[in-house]
Amino acid sequence: MTKEIERMAVDTIRLLAADGVQKANSGHPGMPMGMADTAFVLWTRFLRHDPAAPGWPDRDRFVLSAGHGSMLLYSLLHICGYDLSLDDLKSFRQWGSRTAGHPEYGHAPGIETTTGPLGQGFANAVGMAIAERMMAARFNTEKFPLIDHRTYAIAGDGCMMEGVTAEAASLAGHLGLGKLIVLYDDNGITIEGKTELAFSEDVGARFKAYGWRVVAVDGHNRTQVGAAIARARKNADRPNLIICRTHIAYGAPTKQDTHEAHGAPLGEDEIRAIKQACGLPPEQQFYVPEEVRGFFKRLGRKLGRDRQAWDAMYAAYKAEEPAKAEAFERFLARDVPADIEAALPVFEVGKGIATRASSGMVLNAVAPSVPCLVGGSADLAPSNNTYIKGGGDIRRGEFSGRNFHFGVREHAMGAVMNGLALHGGFRPYGGTFLVFSDYMRPPIRLAAMMGLPAVYVFTHDSIFVGEDGPTHQPIEQIAALRAIPNLDVVRPAEAGETACAWLHALRRPDGPTALCLTRQNLPTLDRAKYAPAQGLFKGAYVLSDDPAPWDWILMASGSELHLCLEAAEILRREGARIRVVSMPCWELFLRQDAAYQASVFPAGARCAAVETGIRMGWERFAGKDGVYLTIERFGASAPFKKLAEEFGFTAQNLVAELARAQAAPSADTSAKAT
Numbered sequence: 001m002t003k004e005i006e007r008m009a010v011d012t013i014r015l016l017a018a019d020g021v022q023k024a025n026s027g028h029p030g031m032p033m034g035m036a037d038t039a040f041v042l043w044t045r046f047l048r049h050d051p052a053a054p055g056w057p058d059r060d061r062f063v064l065s066a067g068h069g070s071m072l073l074y075s076l077l078h079i080c081g082y083d084l085s086l087d088d089l090k091s092f093r094q095w096g097s098r099t100a101g102h103p104e105y106g107h108a109p110g111i112e113t114t115t116g117p118l119g120q121g122f123a124n125a126v127g128m129a130i131a132e133r134m135m136a137a138r139f140n141t142e143k144f145p146l147i148d149h150r151t152y153a154i155a156g157d158g159c160m161m162e163g164v165t166a167e168a169a170s171l172a173g174h175l176g177l178g179k180l181i182v183l184y185d186d187n188g189i190t191i192e193g194k195t196e197l198a199f200s201e202d203v204g205a206r207f208k209a210y211g212w213r214v215v216a217v218d219g220h221n222r223t224q225v226g227a228a229i230a231r232a233r234k235n236a237d238r239p240n241l242i243i244c245r246t247h248i249a250y251g252a253p254t255k256q257d258t259h260e261a262h263g264a265p266l267g268e269d270e271i272r273a274i275k276q277a278c279g280l281p282p283e284q285q286f287y288v289p290e291e292v293r294g295f296f297k298r299l300g301r302k303l304g305r306d307r308q309a310w311d312a313m314y315a316a317y318k319a320e321e322p323a324k325a326e327a328f329e330r331f332l333a334r335d336v337p338a339d340i341e342a343a344l345p346v347f348e349v350g351k352g353i354a355t356r357a358s359s360g361m362v363l364n365a366v367a368p369s370v371p372c373l374v375g376g377s378a379d380l381a382p383s384n385n386t387y388i389k390g391g392g393d394i395r396r397g398e399f400s401g402r403n404f405h406f407g408v409r410e411h412a413m414g415a416v417m418n419g420l421a422l423h424g425g426f427r428p429y430g431g432t433f434l435v436f437s438d439y440m441r442p443p444i445r446l447a448a449m450m451g452l453p454a455v456y457v458f459t460h461d462s463i464f465v466g467e468d469g470p471t472h473q474p475i476e477q478i479a480a481l482r483a484i485p486n487l488d489v490v491r492p493a494e495a496g497e498t499a500c501a502w503l504h505a506l507r508r509p510d511g512p513t514a515l516c517l518t519r520q521n522l523p524t525l526d527r528a529k530y531a532p533a534q535g536l537f538k539g540a541y542v543l544s545d546d547p548a549p550w551d552w553i554l555m556a557s558g559s560e561l562h563l564c565l566e567a568a569e570i571l572r573r574e575g576a577r578i579r580v581v582s583m584p585c586w587e588l589f590l591r592q593d594a595a596y597q598a599s600v601f602p603a604g605a606r607c608a609a610v611e612t613g614i615r616m617g618w619e620r621f622a623g624k625d626g627v628y629l630t631i632e633r634f635g636a637s638a639p640f641k642k643l644a645e646e647f648g649f650t651a652q653n654l655v656a657e658l659a660r661a662q663a664a665p666s667a668d669t670s671a672k673a674t
Contacts, residue, residue: 001295006222009292010040011278013079014251017071018274019285020092020099022265027093027101030248030261032072034219035154035185038244041225042152042183043076044299046233050307051081051300054109057332057424058310060149061112061128065121066156066185067102068263074099077110079288081300084108086286105422105450113422114450117442119162122182123412125153126168127419129180129239133399134374135425139328144317146328150179150233157195160184160203164442167412172239173211174407176396180239181232185219187248193259207241219244251277327371331425334372334453336506343369344503347495352521355558356459358495359517360385362502363429367391367402370506374420375429375455376404378413384431384459410436414443414456421452427506431457433465434474434516437481447512448486454512455505461491461516461558462612463647469637478557479616481514482586490585491516493561495524496533497584504537504588518559520640531582539588540600544568546577552658553601555581555621556610560629564610566651571658579605586617608658612649627661629654 017032043049048060064073071092077084084098088108091097098108102116112128115121129151136147159165172180184203188195204214213235217224225244232240249261253273266274272282281287318325345361347353367373367388376394377386381403392401406413410432417428430440437444437458447454463473481489490505490513492498498517505513525543527533535541540555544565552571554564561582568578581600583589589597601607601621608627609618615630622628631647644650648657 005291005295006040008289009079009295010036010222011280012288012292013040013072013075015271015275015278015280016075016078016089016286016288017069018266018271020071020074020089022268022271023090023285024093025265027071027265028068028263029071029266030189030255031066031069031156031185031187032075033252033261034187034246034248034250035069035072035183035244036250037220037222038183038185038225038246039072039076039154041222042229043080045226046229047152048149048303048306049110050303051110052304053307054082056307056310058147058149059307061125061151061423063112063121063125063128063151063153064103064115065119065125065153065159067115067118067121069154069156070099070101070103073103073111074108077108079292079296081296082108082110084110086288089286113418114446117446118156118158119164119168120415120418120442120446122153122155122159122165123168123415123443124419124422125151125180125182126172126177126412127416128423129172129177129419130175130394130399130416131420131423131426132179133177134394135331137398137400138331139324141317141321141324144313144321146314146317150181153180153182154185155182156185157187157190157199161199164411164415167409168415169207169210169212169239171407171409171412171416173207174396175394176211176237177239178236181229182239182241184241184243185246186243187246189248189257189259189262191259191262204241204243211238212241213238214241214243216243216245219246220250253277331372334425334427335370337369340366340369340506341503344499347499347524349524349526352523353495354519354521355492355494355498355517356383356385356519358498359457359459359502359515360387362499364389366502366506370427372425373427373429373506374402374404375417375431376406377431377457378406378410378436379408380432380459381405383433384457386429386431386457404430406430410439411443414440414447417454418443418447418450418452421447421454422450427453427455429455429457431459433460433472434458434477435460435472437474437477437514441480444481444487444512444514445484448484451486451510452512453508456512456514457517458514459517460519462518463631463635463643464518464520464559464612464640465635466519466640466643467637470634473635474613475631475634476614478516478611478613482617486511488513488585488587489516490514490536491558492536492584493525493556493558493582494522496527497536497582500533500536501584504585516558520559522559522562535582536584537588538592538596539585539590540581540583542579542600543582544578544580546572546579548602549577550579550605551576553579553581553605553607554610554654555583555607557583558611560610560612560649563649563651563654567654570651570655583621606661608654610649610654612647627657629657
């Protein structure tokens, strides 16, 4: 490659991005143009990847944390030979396009994660770097370094301002992730203007305090960038931040270094002027010179040889280490044994046990059979019961364990879990109190969007947290989680349902699962008297029944199911016919066919919904004439039994509410504590 072809290749990347934004009349041209030099150096000299085999396990991972600069990634993928055509680039931001406004995982090969919410990609990269170390500790031998790759990320000023970046960077420094290299596009511009409007800290000093190795370079000086990456690759004990001083919209005659270039097309005249200065055809859009095509074809052949060498090593590994190779392949498949139910603990009927405690028992029972299951808690493992006994801890220099100590970093925990899952091989779980799910909602949403098999262990699920008071008592959180598409929210009522909830989460291949678990003890149901707990797999099921027609169908999730069973016995003694429905997971129930749904909730039956949270959403099951025993205010600090009395969550109060509803069927009978 001559210097002229190198310059031409960088200009091509820069102008493919500008043309894509211009044609869409929407997007962010400034960052791709400013980081084209740096990205070119990374992708052509250092990044181990193969466009012909984009999913090979030992590839380097590249994350565009500054996802608004997506045309940079799309231009690189196209020009490197991935299955992303010029027509795909021309349909940037259009309906059905593979080139969405921000990179979307699964839309095109080479997109390692969905980014756009700033800082999420940075934290995903931390998770990927941890995953690399964990897999190396499990499967590498002295002869066969099967897993030996790096994680690279490009982050921007906005990423550096976000709190999730601070949380994840602190964790990365603590763990000494030497194979993590972040290239920081320090262009000093945001949408509103210069970053000095709101951002004046010394980012390098902050990252040094986190324990990172920090260097600064001219991001347009490819020699400096290459030398900095080469030095970072030799650094084994600290993550690396390379601060790349750049000009946003580099080369644009009037818009370089202006905030107008951040999130709007440059304009046709501006782009023509750039092309004229670069020696590219001014009137031709999406132009790739043949010399540039030729260079990247040669690069692709070299990258293919690197991957083929790994394939040959794996073949030898498989021949000499067949047991390890079999375990490796099961690990990559996130294998869950078909007979996993045989590993479940047996719970004593009638014995009181909190679902957070039964969850911990299930976790430890199944963990030996599911080695890809790893996780921890945001400094609440003893309360969340998320520790795998004998599993070992993840810590600096030791990554063979299964237990994470995320620290009080809920947001980073969720995003790091996504990185673990995206890397491949892991089924991550993470625990905190349900009320703090708000702190990690963005990565939960992204996990649902990407279909990642993450498990969230949310304990202390209601006002029955008790004395900790309203700051720790979730009221609106379950409804908020249920509002996230493709997230299964499971609130089991007792130990048997908790075991089934874990089975569902482990077997689910296409999305995350949130387990909402109690602090207080709940009696284990006698399944000889009631329907089997496996009814949870359908989301809602008839737990206890009388012959039709019914006076009431009582439905609840979690601990309130026991209240419904108690109320049903009172009503039956009075001659009423009652059906009790356990509804641990709305999402699963709504995926059942219409016939099953109608079998649980026949037309015309009056319903009552009971949950220690807001009413929102229950209307679709209980209807406009239903009775709702819910909470429409914040909780209070008191022992949980006192709270049940004051908020009306007793069987006697539910029976009274039903009686009032029968006497005045058109009245609003929602239960509200005063």
